[in-house]
Amino acid sequence: MKAFRFLHAADLHLDTPFSGMSGVPDRLRGLLRESTFAAFDQLIKVAIEEAVDFVVISGDIYDASDSSLRAQLRLREGWDKLGEHGIPVYLIRGNHDPLSSRRLRLALPGHVYEFGSQAESVTAVRRSDGEPVAVLTGVSYPTPAVHDNLALQYRREPGSALYHIGLLHGNVDGQEGHDAYAPCSLRDLQASGYDYWALGHIHKREILCESPWVVYPGNIQGRSLKETGPKGCYLVEVTENGEAELSFRRLDQVLWLESRLTIDGIATEEALKMSLEERLDELREAEPGRITLARLSFIGRGPLHGLLQSGAEVAELLQELRRKEFARFEAAGLGSSDVERLGLGEGIVWLAGFKLETRMELDREGVLAEDSFLGELFRLAKRTSAASEQVEELVDTALASLSDNRQLRRLLQGLNPEAKQELVRRAEELAASMLHEDTPLSSPSPPSLREGGGAS
The missing domain is CATH 3.30.110 (Translation Initiation Factor IF3)
Structure with missing residues (x-):
């Protein structure tokens, strides 16, 4: 096997509108909207500087199915720069840019290969000598919502010594926070015989497995507080013995x-x-x-x-x-x-x-010793917290009225014993805070209780 290198990116979401942000000046909002394009420009720059043999992009290039002409022009500009350096691109469509929404005003250049709605394979070559180095397999979403296990369509070519890369936009093992599109299991991917799974759809950078490599690079630019931390792509260097080394390349602005x-x-x-x-x-x-x-x-x-x-x-x-x-x-x-x-x-x-997430500054031992309503309340909470079955009963009874709401019911079902203990503690402090706030301003605070702050 010949050594080669490639970039793996996903979820570009070009031209994200960044709606719903209050208090942001228009000029700053303009920079935010430009940030996905700036990150894409960085992707192109890294590919050229690292002299990669090819680039793979695993879906959701656009943020919306009716991609703007501006997004298409900027995308074509980036493709042309890669073309000038002889760097091909292999891409699939995801749930945000499915084939059914094809509104392309600009044709893809010859060095950009887009996979269709059925799994197909192509051979990638090393740019320096044209030697075949990898088999790439991919499938694009035909419609925005794909609920079939697309990974079952990927199978290694019998007898092939080339490195096998699968491009897949989907949710592996039902990761929370993302739609269960193209759901599959890690076991499905491992059974395919592929060497590297270039995943997209989950915006958090994560390596699920190293043998074979199963990799989410995350999106190239964070777009909200749900997408915190550095964002970018992976440079993948494959050695002659088929071993791969991954290094993260930051792209976000x-x-x-x-x-x-x-x-x-x-x-x-x-x-x-x-x-x-x-x-x-x-x-x-x-x-x-x-x-x-x-x-x-x-x-x-x-x-x-x-x-x-x-x-x-x-x-x-x-x-x-x-x-x-x-x-x-x-x-x-x-x-x-x-x-x-x-x-x-x-x-x-x-x-x-x-x-x-602040809390009251509280002398708990002093309150427990008080002959007062608050002292009795704290003593009751202490006895309850010491018995896990009583905590379960207390919290379940208190939250029973919320179970009629489907979404709240799902959240409540996820409460573990530690979380329920925390709810009891918060209720205890809330009671102390409310009783303190009801104290007349002319009256001194109880010796065991004074205002302060803390985390919850």
């Missing part, structure tokens, strides 16, 4: 992430603001030349719990931090086409919002 900030030890609003600004500086310096969209979760216990829970002050703080960041954005003179060149020594960090 906009990073979505979740960050946490504890309020432990923070006593004033000014100190909170300073801690927030320090965290934003850290995120900015960590991703120079990128736009980071972050949701920040407040965790911990401290005197600012009540302030954060009030809502109004948090909204004002968010607005002020956004104003300052947009001023940085404006000072850089960025336009909607500048997502690849922010022109800053540091990046831009836009707060997508705050998440409040």
